Structure formats: C-alpha cells, structure tokens
Amino acid sequence: MSKLHIYNTLTGKKEEFKPIIENHVGMYVCGPTVYSDVHIGNVRTFLSFDVIYRYLKFLGYSVRYVRNITDVGHLLNDEDSGEDKIGKQAKLMNLEPMEVVQHYTNGFHDVMKAYNITPPSIEPSATGHLIEQIEMVQEIIDNGFAYEAGGSVYFDVEKYHESHHYGKLSGRKIEDLLSNTRELDGQSEKRNPLDFAIWKNADPSHIMRWNSPWGQGFPGWHLECTVMSTKYLGETFDIHGGGMDLKFPHHECEIAQSKGSGKKDPANYWMHTNMLTMNGAKMSKSVGNVVSIEELRTGNHELLEKGFSESVIRFFMLQSHYSSTLDISSSAISASEKGFDRLMKALETMRELKSSDSSSVDIATWKEKCFDAMNDDFNTPILIAHLFDGVKMINGIAAGNESISSADLELLTQTMNGFVYEVLGLVSTQKEATQDSVTEELLQLLIELRKQAKDNRNFALADEIRDKLMSLSIELKDSREGTTWERN
Amino acid sequence: MSKLHIYNTLTGKKEEFKPIIENHVGMYVCGPTVYSDVHIGNVRTFLSFDVIYRYLKFLGYSVRYVRNITDVGHLLNDEDSGEDKIGKQAKLMNLEPMEVVQHYTNGFHDVMKAYNITPPSIEPSATGHLIEQIEMVQEIIDNGFAYEAGGSVYFDVEKYHESHHYGKLSGRKIEDLLSNTRELDGQSEKRNPLDFAIWKNADPSHIMRWNSPWGQGFPGWHLECTVMSTKYLGETFDIHGGGMDLKFPHHECEIAQSKGSGKKDPANYWMHTNMLTMNGAKMSKSVGNVVSIEELRTGNHELLEKGFSESVIRFFMLQSHYSSTLDISSSAISASEKGFDRLMKALETMRELKSSDSSSVDIATWKEKCFDAMNDDFNTPILIAHLFDGVKMINGIAAGNESISSADLELLTQTMNGFVYEVLGLVSTQKEATQDSVTEELLQLLIELRKQAKDNRNFALADEIRDKLMSLSIELKDSREGTTWERN
Numbered sequence: 013m014s015k016l017h018i019y020n021t022l023t024g025k026k027e028e029f030k031p032i033i034e035n036h037v038g039m040y041v042c043g044p045t046v047y048s049d050v051h052i053g054n055v056r057t058f059l060s061f062d063v064i065y066r067y068l069k070f071l072g073y074s075v076r077y078v079r080n081i082t083d084v085g086h087l088l089n090d091e092d093s094g095e096d097k098i099g100k101q102a103k104l105m106n107l108e109p110m111e112v113v114q115h116y117t118n119g120f121h122d123v124m125k126a127y128n129i130t131p132p133s134i135e136p137s138a139t140g141h142l143i144e145q146i147e148m149v150q151e152i153i154d155n156g157f158a159y160e161a162g163g164s165v166y167f168d169v170e171k172y173h174e175s176h177h178y179g180k181l182s183g184r185k186i187e188d189l190l191s192n193t194r195e196l197d198g199q200s201e202k203r204n205p206l207d208f209a210i211w212k213n214a215d216p217s218h219i220m221r222w223n224s225p226w227g228q229g230f231p232g233w234h235l236e237c238t239v240m241s242t243k244y245l246g247e248t249f250d251i252h253g254g255g256m257d258l259k260f261p262h263h264e265c266e267i268a269q270s271k272g273s274g275k276k277d278p279a280n281y282w283m284h285t286n287m288l289t290m291n292g293a294k295m296s297k298s299v300g301n302v303v304s305i306e307e308l309r310t311g312n313h314e315l316l317e318k319g320f321s322e323s324v325i326r327f328f329m330l331q332s333h334y335s336s337t338l339d340i341s342s343s344a345i346s347a348s349e350k351g352f353d354r355l356m357k358a359l360e361t362m363r364e365l366k367s368s369d370s371s372s373v374d375i376a377t378w379k380e381k382c383f384d385a386m387n388d389d390f391n392t393p394i395l396i397a398h399l400f401d402g403v404k405m406i407n408g409i410a411a412g413n414e415s416i417s418s419a420d421l422e423l424l425t426q427t428m429n430g431f432v433y434e435v436l437g438l439v440s441t442q443k444e445a446t447q448d449s450v451t452e453e454l455l456q457l458l459i460e461l462r463k464q465a466k467d468n469r470n471f472a473l474a475d476e477i478r479d480k481l482m483s484l485s486i487e488l489k490d491s492r493e494g495t496t497w498e499r500n
Numbered sequence: 501m502s503k504l505h506i507y508n509t510l511t512g513k514k515e516e517f518k519p520i521i522e523n524h525v526g527m528y529v530c531g532p533t534v535y536s537d538v539h540i541g542n543v544r545t546f547l548s549f550d551v552i553y554r555y556l557k558f559l560g561y562s563v564r565y566v567r568n569i570t571d572v573g574h575l576l577n578d579e580d581s582g583e584d585k586i587g588k589q590a591k592l593m594n595l596e597p598m599e600v601v602q603h604y605t606n607g608f609h610d611v612m613k614a615y616n617i618t619p620p621s622i623e624p625s626a627t628g629h630l631i632e633q634i635e636m637v638q639e640i641i642d643n644g645f646a647y648e649a650g651g652s653v654y655f656d657v658e659k660y661h662e663s664h665h666y667g668k669l670s671g672r673k674i675e676d677l678l679s680n681t682r683e684l685d686g687q688s689e690k691r692n693p694l695d696f697a698i699w700k701n702a703d704p705s706h707i708m709r710w711n712s713p714w715g716q717g718f719p720g721w722h723l724e725c726t727v728m729s730t731k732y733l734g735e736t737f738d739i740h741g742g743g744m745d746l747k748f749p750h751h752e753c754e755i756a757q758s759k760g761s762g763k764k765d766p767a768n769y770w771m772h773t774n775m776l777t778m779n780g781a782k783m784s785k786s787v788g789n790v791v792s793i794e795e796l797r798t799g800n801h802e803l804l805e806k807g808f809s810e811s812v813i814r815f816f817m818l819q820s821h822y823s824s825t826l827d828i829s830s831s832a833i834s835a836s837e838k839g840f841d842r843l844m845k846a847l848e849t850m851r852e853l854k855s856s857d858s859s860s861v862d863i864a865t866w867k868e869k870c871f872d873a874m875n876d877d878f879n880t881p882i883l884i885a886h887l888f889d890g891v892k893m894i895n896g897i898a899a900g901n902e903s904i905s906s907a908d909l910e911l912l913t914q915t916m917n918g919f920v921y922e923v924l925g926l927v928s929t930q931k932e933a934t935q936d937s938v939t940e941e942l943l944q945l946l947i948e949l950r951k952q953a954k955d956n957r958n959f960a961l962a963d964e965i966r967d968k969l970m971s972l973s974i975e976l977k978d979s980r981e982g983t984t985w986e987r988n
Contacts, residue, residue, distance in 0.1 A: 076599065108564065108732055110622045118619050121609070131606050134598045140628040143710050222631050244596055454942040457968050461949060464961070473952070480945050484938060 014387040021282040031250050037068050037075045038249035040241035045082040046116035050123050057255045057285045060334035062129040067386050067435050078244045079132040083113040083139050084220050109220050126322045128437045138236040145231040145239050146224050148273050149211045157272035161201040163213030163227040169206040176271050182260035210235050234265035252279035289339045317342045323439045327352040330392040356440045358403040361410050368415035373405045375420040379427045402428050459495045502875045509770040519738050525556050525563045526737035528729040533570040534604035538611050545743045545773045548822035550617040555874050555923050566732045567620040571601040571627050572708050597708050614810045616925045626724040633719040633727050634712050636761050637699045645760035649689040651701030651715040657694040664759050670748035698723050722753035740767035777827045805830045811927045815840040818880040844928045846891040849898050856903035861893045863908040867915045890916050947983045
C-alpha cells in the first residue's frame with residue numbers, strides 16, 4: 013500500500029508523513045473567533061480537518077487534535093487601533109463580553125454538530141491560558157525579541173530576522189514587507205511598522221483586561237495559538253492547519269513566537285485549506301453573494317433554488333480537494349445531491365447483495381485505489397470517484413451482471429462503509445428518513461393494501477395509493493421481488 | 501398578583517425577592533466537575549435552576565445566569581492528599597487532563613440538551629480564571645486571613661471567625677467543628693484542621709499546575725466560584741444556587757473567601773436543591789440502586805421496567821419541589837408519564853377549541869393561581885396541579901360541558917403554553933412524533949382508504965387497516981367529525 017503524503021506548505025512539497033512519535037499524531041488547527049456567527053468558509057476549513065483527523069484515526073494513528081476558541085484578543089490587523097473585536101461587539105449589545113462569547117460558542121458547536129464534524133480532543137480557549145501567554149511574552153522579551161512600549165509589548169521583527177527567518181512559511185520577503193508599509197498615526201509606539209503586538213495595553217474603558225507585568229491589558233491574537241499548541245502537543249508537533257488566509261501574518265508570527273521564546277519550530281507539516289467563492293466571486297456584501305449557513309439550509313436566498321441538508325453540503329465540499337478553491341452555486345450543490353443520493357442508495361443495495369462462488373470484480377485493487385487517493389494528500393474528490401466505481405460494482409452485482417465471492421463482499425462492505433461513514437463522515441439522509449421506523453411500517457402497510465387491491469383487480473384503488481404517495485415524493489417501484497419505495 | 505418569594509437558605513425564611521438592580525437578576529449556580537459522566541442528581545439540580553431561570557425571564561427580568569465548569573482543582577475533601585481528581589483520572593487513562601475535561605464537558609452538554617435545559621448566559625471554567633484566583637489568594641493573605649505553608653496557601657478559619665461568622669450559611673458551630681476534627685498525617689502544614697486550601701502546592705509529577713507567587717500549584721476548589729461569581733455578577737449578586745451537599749463546606753467557604761478578600765457578602769438569596777433517592781434509598785454501588793442517565797433512557801437496569809424519554813423524566817422531576825427529596829422509581833415515573841401524556845394531549849385539544857359568547861369557567865382566577873404557585877418559592881408541583889385543572893377545563897369545553905369566551909380562550913391558551921413550554925420547558929413527545937409530517941400524511945391516507953373501504957362495505961379491509969395500525973400502537977378514533985389517530 014502507498015504511504016501517506018502531505019503537501020507541506022512550509023516546504024512547498026508533497027512529503028511522506030512521518031510522525032514524531034510512532035503511531036501518534038499531534039494536530040493543531042486554528043479555531044473560530046466567537047464574536048459572530050460562523051460562516052460557511054469556516055465550516056469548509058473545519059470540515060477539511062475533520063476528514064484529515066478521521067482518516068488519520070482510520071489508518072490506526074492515535075491522534076490528539078487541538079482546535080482553539082479565540083475568545084479574546086483578536087485584533088483585526090496591526091493597523092487598527094488595537095481595540096479587541098469581542099469587546100467592541102459586547103459594548104454594542106450591552107453585554108458582558110463572555111456572554112457574547114458563550115452565545116456564539118454555542119452557535120458554533122450547533123453548526124459543527126449539524127455538519128457531523130467531530131469535536132476535537134481538546135478545545136482550549138485564549139482566556140483559559142493567560143498565565144501561559146504572559147509567561148511567553150516574558151520569555152520573548154528575555155530573549156531580546158520583544159520590547160515594552162506604553163504598556164504594550166511588541167515583537168521585534170527586524171531583530172528576530174537578523175538571526176532567524178521571518179517569512180519562511182509565507183515566502184514573504186522582509187525587504188518587500190518593509191517597503192510596502194508606512195508609519196501610521198497612533199502607532200508611533202512601535203519601533204517598526206512590521207512589529208506586532210504580543211501584549212496590548214488596555215485603557216480603563218476596555219472591558220476585557222488582565223493584570224500583567226506591563227500593566228492591565230490583553231494578549232495579542234497570534235500568541236494564543238503558539239501557547240496552546242505547544243502546551244498540549246509539545247514544542248514541535250506533527251501538523252498545524254488553518255485557512256489559507258491565516259498563513260500570513262498569523263502563522264508566520266506563530267513560528268516567530270515559538271523560535272523567539274527559545275522553542276523549536278512548532279510544526280513539521282503545515283497545511284492550509286483554500287477559500288470559498290459563491291457563483292464565481294469572492295463572497296462580499298457589495299456583490300450580494302454572501303450566503304449564510306442558515307440560508308444554505310433553508311434555501312432562503314435569491315441565489316439558491318432550494319435548501320440543502322448539511323449532509324449534502326458536506327458531500328459537495330468533499331468533492332473538491334481541500335487545497336483548491338471551491339465555488340458554491342445552487343446548481344453545483346444540486347448536482348452533488350444527486351450523486352450523494354446515488355451513493356447512499358448503493359449502500360442500501362450493498363446490504364442485500366448475495367455472494368457467489370467467485371468474483372468477477374477486483375475488490376482488492378479497488379480498495380487499494382481508495383487508500384491511494386487519501387494517501388495522496390487526502391484527495392477526497394479522487395476517493396469519491398473510486399467510491400462511485402464501487403457503486404457501479406454494487407449495482408452490477410445487484411443486476412446479476414457481475415458476481416462477488418463472500419470474502420470479497422465482506423471486503424467491499426468494510427471498505428465502502430469505512431470510507432463513506434468513518435472517513436468522509438457522511439450521514440445518509442435516506443437513513444434519517446427511514447430511521448422513523450413507523451414511516452417504514454406505514455409504507456409497508458400501504459404497499460400491502462395496494463397489492464391486495466391489484467389482486468382484487470381494484471386498479472383504481474391501487475393507482476390512488478401510488479399517486480398519493482407520489483404526491484408525497486415517495487415513489488413505489490415494482491419488480492419481480494416485490495415493491496420497494498424511495499424518496500424523490 | 502402575589503409577589504415572588506424565595507426560601508433563602510441563609511436566613512431560613514421565605515422572603516420576598518427584591519433584585520439589587522430593578523428588572524435585572526444575577527444568578528450563579530455551581531456547575532459540574534467534568535472528570536466523569538454527569539449523574540441524574542446533577543441533572544435534577546441544573547433542571548431546578550433551569551426552571552427558576554426560565555420563570556424569572558417569564559416574569560420579565562433580564563437574567564444573567566452564570567454556571568461554571570470545574571475543570572481543575574476539585575479536591576475531594578481536605579482530608580485527602582490534595583491530589584486533583586482530574587489529574588488522577590487523566591494519568592489512569594494516559595490522557596492529557598484537558599482531553600478528559602473536553603470529553604466529559606461534551607457529554608455534559610449533550611445531556612443538558614437532551615433534557616431541554618437552557619444553556620446559561622456564561623459558562624466559565626476554573627482554568628479560565630487562574631490570574632483572578634491567584635489575585636484573590638493574595639488579597640486574602642494581605643487581609644491576614646490566609647497563610648502560606650510549604651507552597652500551599654490555607655484559609656485561616658479561626659482567625660476569620662474572630663471578626664466574621666464562619667457557619668452563617670450552614671448553621672455549623674465552629675466549636676463543634678473543631679471538636680469533631682483531628683489532626684491527620686500529612687496535614688501538619690495546616691495551623692488548624694478546619695483551615696482549607698485556597699492554593700495547593702503541586703509536586704512535579706502533578707500534571708495540572710501553574711506558576712504562582714507561592715510556586716507551582718493549582719487553586720483550591722472553593723476559590724473558583726467566588727472568583728467567577730463576583731467577576732461576572734459583581735461583589736454582591738442576587739441568587740446563588742447549588743445542590744444541598746455544597747452548602748457545607750463549599751458555600752460556607754465561598755462566603756468566607758468573599759469577606760476575607762475584603763468584599764461584601766456574595767449573594768442575597770442562597771438556594772439549595774435537595775437530593776435524589778432510588779427506590780427509597782440513597783443511590784450507592786453497594787445497594788445496587790445506582791441508575792445512570794443512559795439506563796433511565798433505555799430502561800436497561802433491573803430496577804426499571806422500561807426506558808423513559810428525557811421529556812417525561814423532566815416532568816416527573818418537576819412534580820416535586822426542588823427543596824424536597826425526590827425518590828426515583830420505575831412505577832413513579834410511569835405514573836408521571838401518563839399524566840404527562842394527558843397534559844400534552846389537552847394542549848392539542850386546546851388548539852381545536854371553539855369559543856362561545858360567554859365563559860362558564862373562570863380563567864383569570866385560575867391564571868392567578870398558576871402564578872401564585874410559582875411565586876411561592878417556585879412551587880412546580882402546585883403549578884402542575886393547577887395545569888391539570890386547566891386540562892379539566894379544556895376537556896370540559898371540548899365535550900361541550902363548559903363554554904369559554906374568545907378572550908378567555910386566548911388567555912387560557914397563552915397561560916397554558918407559557919407555563920408548559922416556556923416555564924417548565926416541557927417538550928411534547930407527541931409533537932416529536934408528528935413532527936414527521938410524512939407520518940401524518942401517510943396516516944391520513946390510511947384513514948381515507950379505511951373510510952372508502954367502509955363506504956364500499958369492505959369491512960374486512962377497514963378492520964385490517966385498524967388492526968395493523970393498532971399493532972403499531974396507533975389507535976384510530978371515530979367520531980361524528982371524522983377519524984383521528986393517537987399513539988398509545
């Protein structure tokens with residue numbers, strides 16, 4: 013079998029994955045900032061890493077997956093006045109900031125659950141690690157890579173770059189960065205416009221603040237991820253992930269903070285998920301193509317023909333590779349929905365397959381191809397293409413055009429179920445429907461009544477039953493083995 | 501209308517509730533320690549305060565409800581060696597303590613959701629407030645009510661009692677407490693056996709520890725609640741709640757910490773929920789009457805005849821007053837289940853009621869009684885008794901024995917729905933079932949087919965439909981208005 017390879021953003025190469033500790037993987041992914049509803053771009057990122065997490069476990073690794081909650085200290089960028097986004101929102105709503113945090117954290121968890129995204133092993137929050145952040149600020153100062161100014165502490169990027177490489181992840185050149193920045197009003201405290209805050213002074217009107225050796229303040233946003241990833245996974249861990257927009261400056265700063273505080277390079281493999289577009293353009297309010305998670309579900313948006321279940325959107329997203337741009341459109345999701353239903357129907361069919369003495373299909377080779385796809389940097393679209401080859405085999409066997417041995421049938425079943433449910437984390441909407449066993453029983457009763465009507469040559473009644481069910485989008489299918497039903 | 505009165509454990513009296521800030525209520529409830537599955541006794545406590553929270557909001561108060569997560573520092577009692585419970589469990593499972601915390605926090609949230617217990621406004625954790633805890637330890641030391649010994653800091657109970665009243669909440673007398681304690685090995689660092697740790701030294705093998713002015717350690721359990729309640733609700737807030745087992749020493753120590761750190765008395769009203777028993781005895785492994793939440797749901801326990809939905813158990817629990825002992829038994833919950841179904845059925849009937857020119861029922865008086873019950877220290881069993889008077893009225897009106905004006909019907913509907921859904925937070929299991937509109941449509945089709953069969957004098961077919969539905973526990977009821985169905 014092929015070995016797992018990961019495209020490492022740090023080196024720009026696809027590399028064989030070699031964990032630091034055999035059979036164990038430490039993975040850190042930057043989580044949401046909980047000052048507003050989670051958007052669909054975040055969902056794609058967390059979904060991508062959910063499948064990566066699931067596949068690593070599927071391969072037998074013991075994975076410690078840490079995904080943080082940013083509940084304080086997220087500065088929009090170094091250009092803004094340093095006001096904390098959550099504090100801002102709280103004042104607006106006349107709420108305690110932690111009440112805002114709680115509200116959006118609950119909402120975030122609800123969305124994750126709806127999309128069947130597994131909770132991480134640890135979900136630490138920035139406010140839960142203030143002592144550690146203050147200690148790391150002190151370490152960076154002690155190493156000469158940060159300075160205090162006006163109650164804030166700034167990371168000295170140029171000083172750091174003298175002995176280290178600032179830009180190693182993003183490929184940005186410090187000379188270019190310097191020539192593209194200019195000194196702005198109110199930032200005169202900084203020695204250099206590239207410097208970033210690792211501790212920010214808070215004036216008394218700022219509601220989220222803590223005592224520190226530099227006065228009352230709050231930690232800079234970049235710092236929390238360095239602190240929490242190294243606390244739970246060690247100085248160097250296996251995988252660090254996040255959205256591509258975080259590569260610079262956030263992740264670049266994380267590396268600088270780790271090295272600047274005297275630690276090693278934080279992660280061996282850096283992974284970045286790509287962005288979403290809607291109808292071919294970046295989502296933006298001015299374009300009018302911003303679609304919320306709620307709107308995707310209900311279809312209540314002018315760009316959507318109808319609503320889609322989270323299961324279908326999950327499948328749709330996995331039909332693109334995590335590192336590709338993904339364009340959302342009503343027609344594209346509709347197309348995925350048909351494929352999704354076909355896949356799920358085949359899994360139902362698979363359960364009823366009868367085995368023969370020998371196989372006309374090559375399950376072992378097919379199974380290897382499935383693993384090869386995922387081992388090639390978690391290539392879910394290729395995996396899904398192979399799963400549809402599986403669908404063809406299943407339907408071929410069911411139609412009697414192909415045969416399968418009992419050992420192969422077991423392998424087929426294990427592989428299909430493993431990849432569909434465990435790795436891709438898909439949930440059958442058909443299953444959701446038939447989970448209500450009463451519905452199933454009622455339909456069986458109606459099918460029986462229709463059969464009796466036909467046997468009694470009461471075709472009007474038989475047709476009436478079929479037509480009424482059709483009006484409920486339930487289609488009856490007659491065959492020699494009897495009548496089955498399915499939802500359209 | 502009567503005014504809200506609360507039984508205040510602090511004074512031992514039922515007192516009129518007067519909030520500190522008009523129209524606002526601050527409420528703090530001690531939450532779970534997340535090192536094991538939540539048990540049914542915890543559910544009762546959180547359910548009781550959920551109804552209190554809901555009723556306060558129903559009365560129009562703006563409520564900030566804080567319920568913490570104890571994720572570190574829960575010492576079993578002062579007699580144990582001081583090893584942190586979560587750390588102990590983590591070593592056993594070979595897990596990072598925060599991984600244990602995450603696992604059980606997720607499980608706790610799932611249970612709260614299943615029981616329809618509203619999330620609190622803020623759910624802060626002990627590890628999220630270490631700076632504040634360390635600062636409070638220092639304040640208590642500075643005020644002379646605590647001393648450092650061997651890297652730990654102890655609250656000096658006797659010293660405190662010289663100028664304050666230790667025992668004011670629990671009614672314990674310090675002289676009795678002193679005569680009942682004895683010096684134990686390994687506790688020689690304490691000046692007095694009554695003293696309790698507010699900061700605990702951690703040896704290097706202890707995995708959850710933080711730097712502090714007294715060396716590496718972790719906060720004492722009592723401290724976090726004082727810190728988090730006052731941080732989010734102010735020095736003095738309205739209501740402090742918890743299970744009765746927390747009254748001493750936990751809540752007594754909270755008061756001492758607040759006053760000892762130079763603050764005011766923390767809460768104006770202290771409320772304590774009573775304990776659960778199972779088949780008349782305290783749940784204990786040796787008696788074999790410990791029933792888990794999972795077992796209550798599935799019925800998979802020798803003391804249970806069958807499983808019960810969370811909605812039914814919620815209703816069952818609310819049929820006792822929060823301050824009374826509640827005995828769980830299979831027969832008692834079964835009895836509640838019948839009452840619950842009757843109540844829920846009446847709410848369905850209510851929707852179909854026709855109004856008359858005048859009322860033969862006195863809705864205004866009845867409504868006042870409902871409020872009176874809840875205003876009398878949240879007396880849910882009395883409220884439920886009144887709601888059953890409402891059921892009688894509804895059924896009387898439906899049967900044509902009573903009449904109701906349209907204004908009264910609106911008042912009846914508002915009051916019933918308000919108390920059942922908003923205040924008691926009950927969820928109709930009937931509703932859960934019919935939420936699947938397909939089931940409803942299929943049943944309507946079957947009812948129509950049966951009618952046609954009867955019209956065609958095909959009684960065998962009509963009976964077959966009825967009997968098959970009966971086997972699915974669906975009963976058809978014929979009346980002049982037509983045929984309806986219900987689940988048995």
